[in-house]
Amino acid sequence: GAGVSQSPRYKVAKRGQDVALRCDPISGHVSLFWYQQALGQGPEFLTYFQNEAQLDKSGLPSDRFFAERPEGSVSTLKIQRTQQEDSAVYLCASSLLDRGNRNQPQHFGDGTRLSIL
């Protein structure tokens, strides 16, 4: 497919378990973003990669959250020792790099809906 692919679509875990969420960006997209969307709110920024470099992780809510993109393509968001407040939709987006052109939209995947019991 040509779009951003995320897996799994749905994930249910017990409190305290570790989870891993995967994002396959659009081929050739240098920039990759993770967002967290709680019920009834807009998406909130978690972290940003440019190729394999994690340039901004200011939105990660705690040290239980970890993201990587080792080869500059697929990215994984890992949450350790999950808590109920981690329940949310996790969105991944990719885009071309802004090279002085501000008009690059971000292309989103369908998201992973995470429920912590």
Add this chain to the structure above:
Amino acid sequence: ILNVEQSPQSLHVQEGDSTNFTCSFPSSNFYALHWYRWETAKSPEALFVMTLNGDEKKKGRISATLNTKEGYSYLYIKGSQPEDSATYLCARKAAGNKLTFGGGTRVLVKP
């Protein structure tokens, strides 16, 4: 304005009517303003990316305007159709690439 705010949170529109709603954002350190449409069970779809004060963009029956000096953008839907039912998200981009989203306006078009 310290955050990105959208109003109203939700609105019901009769099919065929036109409607509009607002996105307010901090005007300092402004880089771009994005609009997305998010239908249930689908991914957010990019509608517009706007950068210049006074920008107006149009896509079919949907259009948007931008005022960067006072920090607001309007999205207009002309002749609403049931397929326009979705959550419309705006997001401000400052230097650094990340988007700061509003809470969205949920639009329901009634046949």
